[in-house]
Amino acid sequence: MQHLKRTIFLALLATIGIFTTGAAQADLSFFKRGGVMKISGKAVAADVTKLKEQLTPDIKTIVLYAPSNGSWTDIREMTDLIEKAEVTTVAHGTCSTLICSALFLSGKQRLFSGALRPEANSVRVAIGEGHFPQENESKGTKWNEVMDWYRGHSNLGYSNTKYLHKDFIRAPGVLPVEAKVFFPVSAKTSKGNTIHCWGNKQNLHEDCEAVSDLDALKAGIVTSADLFLNAEELKEVSDIAPPAPTSFAKLEDAPPSPASDACRDRYKDFLRYDSPRAFVITSNGGCYFNSAQTATPYRTPIERCKKERSTAECRFYAVDDKVVFTPFDQSLPEAVSGKTASN
CATH class of the missing domain: 3.90.226 (2-enoyl-CoA Hydratase; Chain A, domain 1)
Known part of the structure; x- marks a missing residue:
């Protein structure tokens, strides 16, 4: 409440x-x-x-x-x-x-x-x-x-x-x-x-x-x-491809530390939204997420995080129905260069 x-x-x-x-x-x-x-x-x-x-x-x-x-x-x-x-x-x-x-x-x-x-x-x-x-x-x-x-x-x-x-x-x-x-x-x-x-x-x-x-x-x-429909006038930036799933946790498991209690609460909210959706956490306790009601649900939270949390590292925790998180003390898997996700 x-x-x-x-x-x-x-x-x-x-x-x-x-x-x-x-x-x-x-x-x-x-x-x-x-x-x-x-x-x-x-x-x-x-x-x-x-x-x-x-x-x-x-x-x-x-x-x-x-x-x-x-x-x-x-x-x-x-x-x-x-x-x-x-x-x-x-x-x-x-x-x-x-x-x-x-x-x-x-x-x-x-x-x-x-x-x-x-x-x-x-x-x-x-x-x-x-x-x-x-x-x-x-x-x-x-x-x-x-x-x-x-x-x-x-x-x-x-x-x-x-x-x-x-x-x-x-x-x-x-x-x-x-x-x-x-x-x-x-x-x-x-x-x-x-x-x-x-x-x-x-x-x-x-x-x-x-x-x-x-x-x-x-x-x-x-x-x-x-x-x-007018492709020239309504041209949008393409969404990015999200990371591949990891075995870090089950989808229903809230992000661990350094995620704050507020971010763990927000993660419960995130699970109520429609896919495509993405939840991003930071190395200093912050979080961001977007859902199907966003033009670029994968790109938007990670880019906003990087812009607003310039002194912290931003990583995806969950995308759609999968956890994709790699702990901050480990190196991220090498991304596939140039790959995008369609709107």
């Missing part, structure tokens, strides 16, 4: 970034090639003007690479611009923030990307109540306005956008938010194509339950079950 409280509390704190804008943060980038525009980065108020300048008549498709941040006032101005342009919007990867889902739902046609495994694409529709904590109440920005906007841009009704879990832990100054997470109809996840989550988790789908009678197409989140 303490572990659950801790993870929910940390997730609540992390969610503040969905709704606020920081002066030191990078603004949105608008990359155009042909009739396709890619939007990524963190929004600032000036991005409304930028979008107005960049959204020329030749742009027919907007691909969303997980944009984040932005006030609801600015987001609404952006959604109006996209609606008037009558373009196709594409969710590429995890579209988990308010700005991403709103921009996506502003498209006349809405599609998931076909450049990734279907399970690596999703759109998260946030569900909440009350005023936004970071916006001045005199502006009148309330969750019910957001819910009404969602309902007006989809087939979602009140029962689908109803706040359900009023008793989960709240961080001071942060309003509870739940979500419905929609995957492509073709996605094969252990919980199905649509899940209801609580506790403000954005990318890791813990504390979620299946929604059996709803999918992205029926809900009007997407306008077609077809996937957007």
Whole structure:
């Protein structure tokens, strides 16, 4: 129970970034090639003007690479611009923030990307109540306005956008938010194509339950079950090939020292996620993991570990359903040069 409280509390704190804008943060980038525009980065108020300048008549498709941040006032101005342009919007990867889902739902046609495994694409529709904590109440920005906007841009009704879990832990100054997470109809996840989550988790789908009678197409989140395919515009870095299994331990055995108690708890969480998945530990007690909902589930945790733990060594502990760990006091087996894993 303490572990659950801790993870929910940390997730609540992390969610503040969905709704606020920081002066030191990078603004949105608008990359155009042909009739396709890619939007990524963190929004600032000036991005409304930028979008107005960049959204020329030749742009027919907007691909969303997980944009984040932005006030609801600015987001609404952006959604109006996209609606008037009558373009196709594409969710590429995890579209988990308010700005991403709103921009996506502003498209006349809405599609998931076909450049990734279907399970690596999703759109998260946030569900909440009350005023936004970071916006001045005199502006009148309330969750019910957001819910009404969602309902007006989809087939979602009140029962689908109803706040359900009023008793989960709240961080001071942060309003509870739940979500419905929609995957492509073709996605094969252990919980199905649509899940209801609580506790403000954005990318890791813990504390979620299946929604059996709803999918992205029926809900009007997407306008077609077809996937957007444009290999040149959606080119991704290939995933790496994971190490071969070892006889170090059974899959259910948590990592030994130097892994911390917190990392051993996280390993239990890791075992609940769908494959492909990878769990990485460090020589100074840290850990990282990613699952099927990541574009590159093997490459991402090891590269993040190396970047953030530059003074420590990073090694895979488990990949998919196998332990692949070699103790830190032993040399790693020689890797096969140039080998990659397909998405």
